[in-house]
Amino acid sequence: MGVIKKAMTGADAAAEAMRQINPDVVAAYPITPQTPIMHRFAQFVAEGKVKTEFVTVESEHSAMSACVGAATAGGRVMTATSANGLALMFEIVYIAASNRLPIVMNVVNRALSGPINIHCDHSDSMACRDSGWIQLYSENAEEVYENNLIAIKLAERVNMPVMVCQDGFITSHSVESMRVLDDASVRRFIGQYKPKHYLLDVEHPITSGPFDFYDYYFEHKRQQIEAMTKVIPAFYEIVDELGKLMGKHYETVEEYYLADAEFVVVSLNSTAGTVKHTVDELRKQGKRVGALKIRLFRPFPREDIAKYLRGKKAVAVLDRAATFGHVAPLYHEIRSALYEFPDKPRVVSYIYGLGGRDVNLGHITKVFNELESGTAQEENYLGVRDEDEP
Amino acid sequence: MNLKQLASKEERFVSGHRLCPGCAAPIIVRLTLKAIKQAVVVATATGCLEVSSTIFPYTSWRVPWIHNAFENAAATISGVEACYRALKRQGKIRKEIKFVAFGGDGGTYDIGLQSLSGALERGHDFLYVCYDNEAYMNTGIQRSSATPMGAWTNTSQVGSAQLGKKEHMKDLTSIVAAHNIPYVAQATPANYLDLMRKVEKGVSIKGPAFINVLSPCPRGWRFPHNKTIKIAQLAVDTCFWPLYEVENGVYKINFDPGKNKKPIREWILSQGRYKHLWKNRGFIREIQEFVDRRWERLKQLSSMG
Numbered sequence: 001m002g003v004i005k006k007a008m009t010g011a012d013a014a015a016e017a018m019r020q021i022n023p024d025v026v027a028a029y030p031i032t033p034q035t036p037i038m039h040r041f042a043q044f045v046a047e048g049k050v051k052t053e054f055v056t057v058e059s060e061h062s063a064m065s066a067c068v069g070a071a072t073a074g075g076r077v078m079t080a081t082s083a084n085g086l087a088l089m090f091e092i093v094y095i096a097a098s099n100r101l102p103i104v105m106n107v108v109n110r111a112l113s114g115p116i117n118i119h120c121d122h123s124d125s126m127a128c129r130d131s132g133w134i135q136l137y138s139e140n141a142e143e144v145y146e147n148n149l150i151a152i153k154l155a156e157r158v159n160m161p162v163m164v165c166q167d168g169f170i171t172s173h174s175v176e177s178m179r180v181l182d183d184a185s186v187r188r189f190i191g192q193y194k195p196k197h198y199l200l201d202v203e204h205p206i207t208s209g210p211f212d213f214y215d216y217y218f219e220h221k222r223q224q225i226e227a228m229t230k231v232i233p234a235f236y237e238i239v240d241e242l243g244k245l246m247g248k249h250y251e252t253v254e255e256y257y258l259a260d261a262e263f264v265v266v267s268l269n270s271t272a273g274t275v276k277h278t279v280d281e282l283r284k285q286g287k288r289v290g291a292l293k294i295r296l297f298r299p300f301p302r303e304d305i306a307k308y309l310r311g312k313k314a315v316a317v318l319d320r321a322a323t324f325g326h327v328a329p330l331y332h333e334i335r336s337a338l339y340e341f342p343d344k345p346r347v348v349s350y351i352y353g354l355g356g357r358d359v360n361l362g363h364i365t366k367v368f369n370e371l372e373s374g375t376a377q378e379e380n381y382l383g384v385r386d387e388d389e390p
Numbered sequence: 391m392n393l394k395q396l397a398s399k400e401e402r403f404v405s406g407h408r409l410c411p412g413c414a415a416p417i418i419v420r421l422t423l424k425a426i427k428q429a430v431v432v433a434t435a436t437g438c439l440e441v442s443s444t445i446f447p448y449t450s451w452r453v454p455w456i457h458n459a460f461e462n463a464a465a466t467i468s469g470v471e472a473c474y475r476a477l478k479r480q481g482k483i484r485k486e487i488k489f490v491a492f493g494g495d496g497g498t499y500d501i502g503l504q505s506l507s508g509a510l511e512r513g514h515d516f517l518y519v520c521y522d523n524e525a526y527m528n529t530g531i532q533r534s535s536a537t538p539m540g541a542w543t544n545t546s547q548v549g550s551a552q553l554g555k556k557e558h559m560k561d562l563t564s565i566v567a568a569h570n571i572p573y574v575a576q577a578t579p580a581n582y583l584d585l586m587r588k589v590e591k592g593v594s595i596k597g598p599a600f601i602n603v604l605s606p607c608p609r610g611w612r613f614p615h616n617k618t619i620k621i622a623q624l625a626v627d628t629c630f631w632p633l634y635e636v637e638n639g640v641y642k643i644n645f646d647p648g649k650n651k652k653p654i655r656e657w658i659l660s661q662g663r664y665k666h667l668w669k670n671r672g673f674i675r676e677i678q679e680f681v682d683r684r685w686e687r688l689k690q691l692s693s694m695g
Contacts, residue, residue: 024476027469051480053472057465058508065462065505069433069469072456075476077469091459199454200474200483202429209457210444 003179003246010171013141013178014080014106014164015040017148019050020186021104024075027055027066031085032118033168034108038080060085064092064105071101072208074198076152079103082168083110083124090128093161097132098224099209102155102162102193104148105133109269109320110168111355119356120168122268126321126329132224134162134231135298137268139254140171142178143295146246149181150238152190157234158227167270169356181245189245228299235296252301254293255308257283261290262313263371264345266334268294271318271352271359278364289368294330302337309338312345314371318382320353327379352382359383391583399424407443407450412615414605414622415439415521416450417579419492422519423453425586426593430488431470432456435463435497438528439521461501464509464518467491471514488593489516494605495536496526499562510569510598517592517599520562523607531610535560538630539680540673541663543610548666553673558680566600567636573599575635580622584633584644591637604631612662621660627652629685634692641691651685654678 008016014037018026028038045054055070057063063079071077081089086107096103112123125135134154136147144166151162166172181189197206212220232252239250256276258264265275272293282289292308292315294301309315317335319328326332331349338344350367353359363382370376402423409416415438423430431454434440440457443450458466467489477483493502498520506518525543526532533546539558542548546555567574572595577585585603592599606622608615625631629651633644654677658664667673 024480025469025472027472051476053476055468055472055512057468058504058511062462062465062468062505062508065458065465066469066472068458069456069466069471070473071469073431073470073473073477075473077473092462095458199431199456199470200477200487202431202454202485202487205452205454207444207449207451207455210446210449211441211457212446216446 002185003181005177005179007175007177008141009036009173009175010138010141010144010166011036011108011173012040013145014148014166015044016180017145018078019044020181020183021076021078021148021152021190022050023052023078025053025055025067025070025077026079027057027063027070028079029057029060029063029081029085031060031082033110033172034080034082034085034106036172037106037108060089061092064089064096067103068092068096068099068101071096071103072099072198073200074195076193077103078105080106080108082108083112086124086128087112093128093131093133095209096161100159100224100227102159104151104155104162104164106148107163107165108168108172109165117355118168120170120320121354121356122165122319122321125163125165128163129298129329132160133298134160135296136162136164137295137297138164138166138171139270139272139293140178141176144171145178145180146242149186149189150235150242153238154231154234156193157238158230160227160231165269170270179246185245189241231299232296232301250295252296252304253308254295255290256293257290258292258308260288262288263368264290264292264309264312264315265318265364265367266292266294266315266330267318268297268320268330271320274359274361275318275364278361278368281361282365282368287368287372300333300337305334305337306341309334309345310341311343314346314348314376316348316350316367316371316376318350318352318367322351322354348376349379350382351380357383396424396582402430402452403443404450404452406448408445409438409442410609410615412608412618413438414523414579414607414618417618418519418521418585418603418605421579421582421585422490422589425589426488426490428486428488428593430490433458433463433467433470433491435491435493435502436460437494437497439492439494441528460497462505463491463493463497463502464506467516468509468512468514471516489514490593491516491518493518493520494528495520495522495524496534498522499536499560500534506566507569510566510571510600513597515596515598517589517601520600520602521605522602523605523610524559525607525610527607527610536562539677540667542666543663553666553670554663561684563602566602570639571598571600572596573635573637575601576631576633577601578604578622578626578631578633580619581626581633581645588635610663612665613660617660624652624657624660628654628657628681630654630657630681632685632688634688640695641688643688643692654681
């Protein structure tokens with residue numbers, strides 16, 4: 001009982017969390033690299049291990065549409081997708097958030113087309129950063145599992161949908177040693193879901209998704225904007241509770257050797273593991289280096305980020321996504337979070353790993369070296385061919 | 391049941407909505423909901439019906455109602471129905487609830503066809519009612535795949551090079567029947583007892599049911615708003631819109647005008663959207679042949695039993 005050690009892929013970790021959460025409805029459509037989540041979950045359905053209605057829809061657009069229907073009906077609802085699938089459901093992704101529905105979606109990060117590519121980058125979930133969904137990123141399989149548990153509780157606490165992101169193939173298909181909670185602990189942790197207003201409460205009919213003109217739309221959007229301020233306090237209450245069960249400490253971000261670090265690399269998802277390993281190696285050489293991993297990206301925990309990055313000499317922000325016509329998204333937001341502070345560090349951008357391009361210790365070491373030597377440009381690429389390179 | 395008895399039945403869709411005078415959609419909705427005895431949850435696709443009946447903070451719906459988007463009423467109601475099954479199995483809900491989706495022809499024949507097809511194939515227990523006004527009326531009368539040949543719309547204009555829509559309408563009722571679902575029917579608001587009987591049958595059968603209801607539109611079809619029901623009846627009498635049903639694969643014509651079958655010319659002359667064809671005998675003949683061909687085919691199917 002309590003905490004159990006297992007060997008799982010990130011996809012299995014998501015499916016295991018879904019089994020324990022035991023949602024009322026799961027609606028999903030196949031796409032690589034999300035599919036192993038649904039394969040595993042379909043097995044749980046076939047074996048009667050969940051009470052879920054598993055709706056195998058004909059597209060991701062219908063997956064999110066059915067999720068909106070089921071969540072409005074009053075159920076606990078989950079789904080999963082990647083890249084083009086997320087892009088296809090984009091319209092309904094916004095509607096889910098605007099209707100304040102606590103849907104949890106595993107996003108197995110994959111590069112958006114085109115050109116078509118099935119491997120990891122963050123262009124898919126970054127395209128949804130203004131959609132009104134909470135976004136959690138996961139370094140490894142254990143965090144995928146934890147983030148799913150956090151997500152379901154957080155979604156229901158603040159009435160907002162949550163994306164749990166993990167790196168396609170790198171995390172989703174790699175077996176790691178990880179820890180899970182026993183079923184009873186999870187059941188107690190997430191509790192029963194009791195929506196206030198729901199469609200199947202036929203004695204109290206509601207009109208959901210009405211036509212909203214200029215006379216009320218703005219007020220509704222303001223409520224949605226301001227509801228986001230409740231997320232971080234709710235997140236801390238929930239992770240404190242989970243921390244007691246898992247024997248861990250969680251924050252919106254994870255600092256690594258930042259107390260005395262002068263040079264810092266900021267990253268999301270699995271790359272944070274590579275960065276931390278590089279920090280270990282460089283620390284052995286006496287370098288004052290550290291890392292910051294962003295776990296909660298939406299809402300953006302700017303106070304926590306500023307707390308850790310103020311006073312550092314230089315910070316490199318790694319983005320596995322690009323913004324065409326402006327700087328990369330995470331870099332943009334980190335700089336903005338530091339703007340008002342006189343002791344803000346120099347902050348530079350590295351775009352890396354697009355379409356699944358590998359990033360290794362050598363790359364991260366190069367970033368730290370360039371930070372230390374002051375040779376980093378404001379905007380840099382990592383691991384891409386120059387024009388004259390074959 | 392007579393009209394008086396019908397009028398005394400509980401209204402589940404009430405006045406105060408902003409649909410046009412003479413619009414058939416609210417008639418179809420009221421008849422549909424009056425025909426269902428059980429508790430009902432309704433989903434509606436984006437369109438005239440949705441935008442005119444739920445202008446925040448008002449609603450005409452006295453039943454639980456959801457609008458999600460344009461192309462996904464079927465997927466949305468399938469999620470609601472799946473949740474009902476899950477909660478019923480867990481004993482969290484005991485009551486019997488029926489599920490109905492309304493969509494216009496744009497949301498059903500065109501942009502929502504995939505969503506509808508998926509929900510039918512998955513076998514959800516729901517009734518889909520298409521109120522078919524034969525064009526995108528909500529966005530200002532543009533042609534859809536339900537628009538009949540020759541009809542003027544804002545995107546099938548009339549000029550020296552073109553006489554309204556060039557193509558015949560899609561036979562959605564047959565496409566739905568090809569899904570081999572338990573119940574498919576065509577109806578009109580003029581034949582209200584027939585429509586209500588079909589709704590009752592649709593919700594009593596386990597699994598998906600679909601009713602395609604012709605919904606005359608005074609604005610888009612260019613006729614006076616007190617002629618809606620007459621025009622719906624004319625569609626039946628000319629066999630432009632035959633009343634029939636397909637129950638477990640068996641076709642049945644519900645009304646055969648026989649020798650009293652009216653010429654399609656009467657249908658064409660009743661609506662301004664065909665004005666440019668009123669004196670075009672060749673075109674009228676072509677449409678008559680199309681209608682006759684479909685009617686004969688339907689008679690063949692129904693004679694197979």
